[in-house]
Amino acid sequence: xxxxxxxxxxxxxxGGSLRLSCAASGRTFSSCAMGWFRQAPGKExxxxxxxxxxSTSTFYADSVKGRFTISRDNAKQTxxxxxxxxxxxxxxIYYCAATASFxxxxxxxxxxxxxxxxxxxxxxx
Numbered sequence: 001x002x003x004x005x006x007x008x009x010x011x012x013x014x015g016g017s018l019r020l021s022c023a024a025s026g027r028t029f030s031s032c033a034m035g036w037f038r039q040a041p042g043k044e045x046x047x048x049x050x051x052x053x054x055s056t057s058t059f060y061a062d063s064v065k066g067r068f069t070i071s072r073d074n075a076k077q078t079x080x081x082x083x084x085x086x087x088x089x090x091x092x093i094y095y096c097a098a099t100a101s102f103x104x105x106x107x108x109x110x111x112x113x114x115x116x117x118x119x120x121x122x123x124x125x
Contacts, residue, residue: 002026002098002114009094009119012086016123020081022096022116029098030074033105035112036081038092038121045095049081050105057105064090086123093118 008020022034035050049060049070058070067086072079079096097112099105106112 002029002032004096004098004114004116006094006096006116006119009121011122011124014086014088014123014125016086017082017084018086018121020083020094020096020119020121022079022081024077024079024098028101029077031101032098032114033103034070034072034079034099035097035105035107036070036079036094037097037109038090038094039118040089040092043092045109047107047109048094050107051079052105053102059105059107061107083121086121088123088125091121091123093120 003025005023031053033052036048037045039045047061051058051070067084069082095118096116098114
């Protein structure tokens with residue numbers, strides 16, 4: 001089991017940047033693929049980005065490609081989401097999630113077995 005705690009959210013103007021962090025506890029973090037999802041008011045939770053356990057594979061939703069970067073530091077048991085050129089439509093609660101050990105990263109919510117509580121990101125126009 002992996003426990004996840006997100007941080008780094010806040011209020012930022014359009015065009016600005018934020019870096020989200022997701023701190024993990026548990027012995028299996030370094031073998032888990034990790035993902036970031038987001039949920040805006042009245043909308044379903046959607047995929048943002050994912051990274052393999054070894055960092056050799058990353059992929060992104062089309063809506064954030066070229067603006068967001070996912071990375072991880074297994075020694076610190078932390079995964080990051082660097083968000084640049086933020087837009088008002090990026091406003092949402094952002095969640096990190098972990099797969100089971102050695103699973104592939106995925107854009108599907110059902111592939112992830114552990115979720116954090118989320119951190120609010122608000123982008124003003």
